[in-house]
């Protein structure tokens with residue numbers, strides 16, 4: 001679905017990522033973990049085609065972004081950005097319907113099908129009944145769930161999500177992760193999300209990319225989310241313990 005070859009990412013004078021090779025396939029849920037400033041957002045924006053790689057090659061569905069009309073690319077991949085800034089009043093349903101635009105013919109208005117898909121996305125984000133609420137009146141967690149619903153309504157094959165768990169309470173974190181897991185397992189979607197909670201990452205992801213000051217590690221969760229790799233990436237000793245079949249990471 002998304003391939004990167006010898007990818008390099010540079011911010012200012014710092015090299016964030018050097019010679020990264022990745023093949024992200026449908027049916028996989030990738031967690032991108034690493035300390036603040038390690039390049040998670042920069043990488044997600046690059047995977048989404050919003051930023052050109054500083055080195056190496058990137059392909060979506062076998063083609064570079066330049067080879068995709070924007071509308072077609074938007075049906076293949078969607079991005080949940082980290083921060084939602086609202087300058088104007090708008091209803092929750094109208095905001096989520098923006099996710100349907102790549103699916104509309106030119107100049108067409110949203111139809112009943114689009115509204116049904118948008119309402120289903122709101123229900124998946126536990127926002128049923130919020131259609132007419134003004135986004136400016138929402139709490140931080142509710143606003144984050146509206147943005148998630150807009151991405152679900154966009155319905156791309158690859159969902160790229162920058163800290164989707166931010167602002168969500170524990171119940172809604174688990175609800176979202178289970179929903180994403182179902183999209184991956186039942187529909188063969190690809191999900192790539194950045195996350196700070198190592199325990200939830202280890203529990204729900206199939207694969208992990210660990211970014212750290214001494215380079216990156218990518219692969220199946222059990223191979224990559226190890227004590228030495230994570231301790232080196234975060235500069236803090238971590239112990240991995242198994243509790244009832246689940247891996248938990250405990251800082252020393």
Ligand SMILES: Nc1ncnc2c1ncn2[C@@H]1O[C@H](COP(=O)(O)OP(=O)(O)OP(=O)(O)O)[C@@H](O)[C@H]1O
Pocket residue numbers: 011012013016034035036037038039040041042043
């Ligand atoms: N234009 C720029 N000039 C210099 N440095 C930049 C620029 N843009 C981003 N950076 C730096 O690049 C680094 C990576 O930023 P990025 O947002 O990708 O990190 P992150 O891993 O998502 O961090 P966080 O966990 O804090 O969200 C940061 O140190 C940031 O300050």
